[in-house]
Amino acid sequence: MSDDNELFGRLILEINQAGLSWETILKKEDNFRRAFDEFCIEKIALYTNDKLLELMNDSGIIRNQMKINAVVHNAGVVLELKNEFGSFKNWLDEQECKTLDEWVLLFKRRFKFVGKEIVAEFLMSTGYLIGAHSEACPIFEKVVVSGPKWIGL
Numbered sequence: 001m002s003d004d005n006e007l008f009g010r011l012i013l014e015i016n017q018a019g020l021s022w023e024t025i026l027k028k029e030d031n032f033r034r035a036f037d038e039f040c041i042e043k044i045a046l047y048t049n050d051k052l053l054e055l056m057n058d059s060g061i062i063r064n065q066m067k068i069n070a071v072v073h074n075a076g077v078v079l080e081l082k083n084e085f086g087s088f089k090n091w092l093d094e095q096e097c098k099t100l101d102e103w104v105l106l107f108k109r110r111f112k113f114v115g116k117e118i119v120a121e122f123l124m125s126t127g128y129l130i131g132a133h134s135e136a137c138p139i140f141e142k143v144v145v146s147g148p149k150w151i152g153l
Contacts, residue, residue: 017118017121035060042079052068074111074113
């Protein structure tokens with residue numbers, strides 16, 4: 001899948017998972033999707049203070065102001081990347097052959113609330129870092145043969 005909104009949605013979930021179990025986030029995924037307008041980057045980038053307050057009062061998501069603010073900021077960053085590279089995915093694709101540390105520096109220069117663990121999990125879950133897949137994993141062949149591509153996990 002190469003849909004930028006879904007790709008950004010994965011980043012939203014990874015940011016919100018920080019300090020929590022992945023199971024917690026998966027149980028709330030539909031709530032995140034609803035609360036963040038189906039992960040529509042264009043809508044999220046335009047959120048007002050009223051919308052931020054609404055999100056802080058939404059018990060269906062993680063009500064952490066730093067995480068919510070980071071999502072809105074990061075939506076603006078993704079819009080800039082889309083303007084420059086055509087899509088968020090194109091920007092990611094152009095960063096091939098980076099080490100995790102290089103990826104982390106790249107993300108930290110642009111995005112908020114993206115530490116090493118968040119960046120690593122985002123990149124592994126979307127196929128941009130092979131580390132999540134052993135040679136015995138059925139996804140490993142897709143990642144290695146096809147290169148870093150969204151693999152719809």
